[in-house]
Amino acid sequence: MSDPHQHSFLxxxxxxxxxxxxxxxxxxxxxxxxxxxxxxxxxLDLNQTHSGRLAVAHFNHNLQPAISDxxxxxxxQTCERLAIPFHLGAADVGQLAAETGQGIEExxxxxxxxxxxxxxxxxxxxxxxxxxxxxxQVETILHHLLxxxxxxxxxxxxxxxxLVPPSDGQPEIALLRPMLAVTRxxxxxxxxTVSQDYRDDPSNVDVAFTRNRIRHELLPQLESSFxxxxxxxxxxxxxxxxxxxxxxxxxxxxxxxxxxxxxxADIVRLRWQPLNEQTRHVIRExxxxxxxxxxxxxxxxxxxxxxxxxxLLQNGGTADLPGGIVVERRGELVVLRRxxxxx
Ligand SMILES: Nc1ncnc2c1ncn2[C@@H]1O[C@H](COP(=O)(O)OP(=O)(O)OP(=O)(O)O)[C@@H](O)[C@H]1O
Numbered sequence: 001m002s003d004p005h006q007h008s009f010l011x012x013x014x015x016x017x018x019x020x021x022x023x024x025x026x027x028x029x030x031x032x033x034x035x036x037x038x039x040x041x042x043x044l045d046l047n048q049t050h051s052g053r054l055a056v057a058h059f060n061h062n063l064q065p066a067i068s069d070x071x072x073x074x075x076x077q078t079c080e081r082l083a084i085p086f087h088l089g090a091a092d093v094g095q096l097a098a099e100t101g102q103g104i105e106e107x108x109x110x111x112x113x114x115x116x117x118x119x120x121x122x123x124x125x126x127x128x129x130x131x132x133x134x135x136x137q138v139e140t141i142l143h144h145l146l147x148x149x150x151x152x153x154x155x156x157x158x159x160x161x162x163l164v165p166p167s168d169g170q171p172e173i174a175l176l177r178p179m180l181a182v183t184r185x186x187x188x189x190x191x192x193t194v195s196q197d198y199r200d201d202p203s204n205v206d207v208a209f210t211r212n213r214i215r216h217e218l219l220p221q222l223e224s225s226f227x228x229x230x231x232x233x234x235x236x237x238x239x240x241x242x243x244x245x246x247x248x249x250x251x252x253x254x255x256x257x258x259x260x261x262x263x264x265a266d267i268v269r270l271r272w273q274p275l276n277e278q279t280r281h282v283i284r285e286x287x288x289x290x291x292x293x294x295x296x297x298x299x300x301x302x303x304x305x306x307x308x309x310x311x312l313l314q315n316g317g318t319a320d321l322p323g324g325i326v327v328e329r330r331g332e333l334v335v336l337r338r339x340x341x342x343x
Contacts, residue, residue, distance in 0.1 A: 005045070009182055009190035013042045016159070016178035020127050025053040026176075027087075027125040029116055032058065032071045032199040035131035038187035039179060041196050043129070044082060055085040057119045057128075059112040061093040063104070071199045087123070089115035105209055117164055120173045132157055132177045135184045138234045139214045146214075150303070151248070154241035183231075252285045259286075259334075266338040268294065272313055273332060283310040296338060297323035 020026045028043060030036040040056060047054055056079050060072045072088055079086035089112075097107040116128050132140075137156045144153035159180055164173035179187065191198060222230045261269040268290065284306040291298050300322035309327060312319050318328045324339040 007190045007193055009038065009186050010042055010045060012181045012186075013039075013178055014046055016181065017043070017046070017129070017176070019160075020129070020176065020178075021050045021052055023052075023126050025125050026127045026129050027116070027120050027123070028054060028056050029112075029128060029130045030056045030058050030075060031131075031201055032075045033131075033201050034188050034191060034198045035133050035136075035179065035184060037196055037198040038182075038190050039129060039131040040082075040084070041194050042190065044084065045194075053125075055087060055123065055125070057087045057089070057116055059115050060088065060090040061108045061111070062090060063093055063108070071201075074199060087119045089119065091115075105211075113163075117173065121164065121170075125173065126171050127174050127176055128163060129176050129178060131179050131187075133179050133182050133184045133187060134235050135215075135231065137180050137238060138231045139211055139219065141234050141238055142214050142218060143211055146210075151241050152245050154237060155245050156238045156241075158242070248282070248285055249289075251282060252289050255282065255286055256289060263294075265294070266340075268336040270334040270336075271332050272329070272334050280307065280310040283313055290336070294338075296325060 017026070026043065028036070028040055030040050043054055056075070058072060058075050060068045062068055072090075076086050076088065091111040093104060093108045093111055096102075096111060097104045100107060102110070119125070120128050141154060141156045144156070157177055157180070159177050161175050162172050163175045166172040219230070227233060259270040259272055261271055263269075284303075287306050287309045288298075288301075291301060305321055308319055309321075312327060312329055313334065316329045316331075318326065320326055325336060326339060327334065327336045329335075
């Protein structure tokens with residue numbers, strides 16, 4: 001058996017969690033599946049030289065209670081054996097989905113993230129770690145492509161995002177994905193070297209869920225019939241899209257900062273001086289960012305709405321947009337107004 005301390009998995013994980021050791025704490029989101037068990041064992045292993053505060057959070061979705069209760073019990077015992085604190089949350093996700101009209105996947109995710117945030121807040125954790133791998137990233141990008149996406153969607157899941165902003169002296173809580181460079185096979189191989197078993201989530205093999213169909217049907221077919229290196233290709237595309245999007249966001253920030261005259265919840269006034277190098281793409285992104293900053297409804301805003309705004313900036317005129325937002329350009333002045341009653 002190879003030495004677990006030399007395993008490439010630990011090298012990648014160690015590289016990705018530097019900020020965690022600086023902050024000194026991490027709440028590990030563990031489902032009991034191979035990926036998150038590798039996260040748990042890997043973090044415990046690395047922690048021998050870092051002495052950070054670690055704990056496990058597990059959420060029982062109760063979709064198949066006979067199985068998920070067993071998984072929760074097994075994980076609790078495993079955590080006791082490994083001497084790591086264990087936090088358990090539970091909900092009847094099937095019932096939640098029926099009540100809210102949301103899909104099962106969305107309800108499960110919402111309930112799970114609410115629990116993870118609460119657990120981190122109550123126990124003063126500033127980082128929540130989830131175990132998405134490179135394979136999950138590739139599946140996510142394909143999912144976005146199938147649904148329709150822009151450059152931002154090609155980036156897939158970010159390595160870090162703020163989950164709870166800082167408030168009243170409380171530091172922010174960040175979500176980290178330290179395993180995005182690791183393949184699922186590497187994680188499973190690491191578990192084998194430390195003789196750690198795991199429990200697969202039964203919902204993962206249900207091909208009715210879109211993501212599982214991508215995992216079990218689409219990707220294997222793309223690999224066998226089109227490109228055996230499709231995962232690597234998509235993973236590289238995601239890194240490039242991420243770099244591009246970051247550069248674009250900087251340009252958009254600058255552009256907006258220079259153009260904003262005044263802002264309140266329902267009215268934004270801009271002085272827009274067209275620059276030669278401005279492309280329609282930058283203009284569309286400026287408006288997308290403005291909508292985000294203003295917290296105006298974005299669900300019904302699509303590419304063609306933002307593109308219409310780019311035309312309006314070039315030609316002048318007025319546009320009526322979803323959510324009761326009216327945009328008008330006269331000369332260099334652009335006024336965006338949210339009318340009362342707009343949802
Ligand atoms: N029941 C659970 N309890 C705690 N953590 C979980 C649970 N299920 C998933 N996670 C965490 O989330 C990671 C991703 O899991 P999964 O791919 O099933 O989620 P997802 O539905 O794609 O969620 P999202 O992409 O929103 O994080 C897991 O590796 C694990 O870290």
